[in-house]
Amino acid sequence: MQHVTPAEHGMETSTGLDNRKLLMWLFLASECLFFGSLVATYLLYKGRSTTPPFPHDTTIAGVEYSGIYDIPFTSVSSFVLLMSSLTMVLALAALQRDNRRAAQVWILATALLGITFLAGQAFEFTEFYHEGLTVSSSVFGSTFFVLTGFHGTHVAVGVLILLSLFVMGLRGRLTSERSLNLELAGLYWHFVDVVWIVIFTFVYLIQ
């Protein structure tokens, strides 16, 4: 008996790489172009805004404007997101050892760290909004909200995936033989983290 999806029935694929894993790598390759285009837009428009608030401390015609970024705060939420990559690794390692209880704990921890990051972003967005920064207020507002919002949406989707896996685990369907599911979620999650490091560096830190 032969099946159409060889990878999932223990048959070899031509490259030896699982179909779904290859799909995930390709997806991440195109994600690079998504984020690349947005980051390029941000960098291109950097310093072009004429209306406050500005991202960093700026002096225009003798008037000083203090920058809107709260670097210590964003550093903390960046740290939270980085830690979630660690818990993700621990979750996968636990599942591959078939320690399902530990895997569940780490999956939930990863999701909670992701939610914490999102809460931080929501707080930051509201703060900025109250200081007068909106999508339409300046080109800085447009590029900032769309880029970080696009990333935040990715984190939210990641949290949804993690919670789905957690529910799968509760029903006993997330086993070491099915650890590929968690591995794929992990690939996505790490990618989203790496993108955040790029955003944090280019958008927040470099003036």
Place this chain on the structure above:
Amino acid sequence: MASAIPEQRPVSIGEALRGLRHEAATYKGILSWIATVDHKRIGVMYGITAFIFFLIGGLEAMVIRIQLAQPNQSVVDPQQYNQIFTMHGTTMIFLVVMPMSAAFFNLMVPLMIGARDVAFPRLNAFSYWVFLLGALFLNFGWITGDIPDSGWFGYAPLSVQSLGHGMDFWMLGLQILGISSMAGGFNFIVTILNMRAPGMSLFRMPVFIWMTLVTSFLIILAMPVITIALFELGFDRFFAANFFNPENGGDPLLWQHLFWLFGHPEVYILILPAMGIVSEILPTFARKPLFGYPFVVFSGILIGFIGWGVWAHHMFTTGLGAPANAAFGVSTMIIAVPTGVKIFNWLGTLWGGSIHLATPLLFAVGMVAMFIIGGLSGVTHAVVPSDFQQQDTYYVVAHFHYVLFGGAIFGLFSGIYYWFSKFTGRMLSEGIGKVHFWLMLAGFNLTFFPHHMLGLLGMPRRIYSYPEGMGWDVYNMISTVGAFVIAASMLVFMFNFIRSIKRGRRASADPWDGRTLEWTIPSPPPPYNFATIPVVHARDEAWHRKYVEDDQGRIVRVPAGAEHDVESHEAAGAEGHHIHMPLPSIFPLIAAIGLPMIAFGLTYYQDTHGEWALPLIPAGVVVLLIGIFGWGLEPEAE
């Protein structure tokens, strides 16, 4: 209250879904098409849908040609003219050439690599449904009167400021279509890399498969760029963002950079599949292997890379400065080299062959000839001063119709004539096919060759009318007559197609003495394609199963019943019953329906009295999630 309900064993979601899938397997008629995950059926649906849009795009072109037949006409007003050329370009590129190519990927890739289906059959169905719904959404303006009007390239700030919902349909429609193309791109890369029959190493793959692979990579890397550009356009339109608004620090040129950074790889997305088809047909009808296979493959790959470094040749007149113009001019000339390599390889394939001048070959040769003309005028655009003169004239219109119609469309028609029998079990009429070819070739050149002259005489693109005495009258009239000849050739084709499905000559499994694996299985193929997965020993595997060289080096047929010949036909019927194919599924369609719901919500909710549309956005997200979760939870295959 609860006690009133008779005690029942609780049914898990998984069980319910399993039941649903098994029931779906028994669907007949239209339902069986809606739930299908068979790559051949999906390919047929892609092809038919794309052809219907080809007729619609063709009608739009006819309106343009009728309007321009003579000076000072007013068949349509300027706004209608804008709408019609916008929809003509958008339709032909996104709703005709791309999905028609996708039809060939679907139909041919599994058959040519010796697989039973694509890597992700349900993702494949999802691609089709998203394409169909996106195409309908894009065309929804024909009902409401909000028709896109800023050109297929949607230049900002015109596309931002365009009134009504026309450009919303355009922008969101292209977003939806992008999802479809990317899903297809992922699927075909994984299929080609992972599902090849044993023995089919990368350099034993047919050239069409190589071109599909390169195209798919271009799709998954280029579509994100236009997605982001459209995203930014959407924010500018819906939320008054400033991406393309110079008053607030934005820059309309960013649109052009992003659009053409996508747009130039896109032209290879449009032409490479047709080049792949022609590279299959020429060897079959010249009865010799493709000349310089590695060169054709590597030049295709090279095109895929260099295609990323030429985009600004669409922007020479935007003031990028001399160094940038020079650099992009040179890179554009360089990309002509691998294209030229392909053309010489095709000529080398025909050279000295024992040529069988059947309809597929006529169209393939027509493609090569027309593409050469389009390629040459393309090189003249790489010369910056010359391009300054031709920018936005009919010379450009002539160029891209020679590569897209003369190249892509002729190539796709050659594929239809070549592979028709594989899926219908009948031959298209050769006689009528030849009438179609000569009419189309004559009509095409009558229509578009005069555009070169019009462009050199200074006639601008996108004008809805022109005064007398410019010296343009004759060429415009010839062009319009040509358009009617093309229309007539399409009637001939449709007559041939419909007649041949019903009454065409019965086709054998291998009517053209083909060279690739699809010709080793029956026409039409069984749902599982290959009763036994073939083992590949050579490039042109099917041909090597039929012919060997004798001691003098002459090519002779393998005697019937000899070793290789049997392999594929054995026990097709008997063993077929034990092959487990993926079960049908309706979740790809459900997930796809969520997307236009979100798009409608976004389009209308800010209107006065548009409150009704707001709930469509979350509702669409929910439908999408239901589709995705149902898809994820239902059993993979039996």
